[in-house]
Amino acid sequence: MDLQPIEVSRIIEDPEQPRKAIDDAALQGLADSIRQHGVLNPITVAPLTGVDGYRIITGERRWRASQIAGLFEIPCIVRPQAPTDTSDKATEQLIENLQREELAPLDKARAIKSLKEGIGATNKEVAGRLALSERTVGYLLDLMDLPEEIGEQIISSPNRPSAGNLTEKHGRFLRQLNDNPEAQAALVEKIKGDKLSSDETALYAKALRESPDDFDAILGEGPDGLRKRFGGGRSGDDISGGGRGAGGGGGSREREIDYHEGAYAGGPLANKGEGLPFSMSRAMVGIVERLPQVLAEINLAKVDNAADLDSIVDMLTATRARVDELLGEARRRI
DSSP states (O other), X not given: OEEEEEEGGGEEOOTTOSOOOOOHHHHHHHHHHHHHHOOSSOEEEEEOTTSSOEEEEEOHHHHHHHHHTTOSEEEEEEOSSOOSSHHHHHHHHHHHHHTOTTSOHHHHHHHHHHHXXXXXXXXXXXXXXXXXXXXXXXXXXXXXXXXXXXXXXXXXXXXXXXXXXXXXXXXXXXXXXXTOHHHHHHHHHHHHHHTOOHHHHHHHHHHHHXXXXXXXXXXXXXXXXXXXXXXXXXXXXXXXXXXXXXXXXXXXXXXXXEOSTTSBTTBSOEETTOSSOOOHHHHHHHHHHHHHHHHHTOOGGGOOOHHHHHHHHHHHHHHHHHHHHHHHHHHHHO
């Protein structure tokens, strides 16, 4: 590779560049910086075949800003030729663009999808190429399921309040309403108008999924009201006691179940205070009854470490996937 100044007029963009939109204000800001300090990071180019010119591999934004700044030439790393492997080229462009917050999440998702389909890779393999977590790749690809007019509004807002904008986290919960476009569109407007956080958006999405006929009432209710609707302020015993009891009836639980070793001479799990013999079927009911109590003990307000929070997200995501799998199996057997 060779570093040399090249006239900006002899350089053309790459039509396969992942970035589909460039913010004019951000580009002007970069141009002002270049005017003052110059281009600090060279762009990467390769010679065009049969033409006295070069095509950009990475750095289109810097090239455009340099033209605005009035530069005659720009420092370039010149490769003998562009990557012949399409996947290597796409990976290189993606890595540069993903490191830039200005690239819209939907553009990231489209580029990742294109790379994934182009090389026939799994999410895990794509994540390895891009030095991202598999979870991040999955979240970005999920944005492709949103209606385009909503996906286009989503911005990247890491570590900052959303301030009424739609973020990737908002998008995850809006996606859950794809079957109810009217409610989905109304929730988008409420997010922007009321500056809802992603957690508050999750409450509204859950309420609209469970009670679609209460559309107007739900959207007219405040987040605190929805928290009460879903058990805010209730004790762990109240939460675990709701719904169907161990015997299949509704209302409050009629009997305690002990799951600890020694409760029954014939095995580690048994029904407490009942004459019924131990059975694995009854034990499964007991295990599931414990889940709400365990979840009620999780207090994210006490988590002050970003790495710990990331681990919790990974584990909860895996738990949710397992719950969905078990629900599907249970429903097929009903």
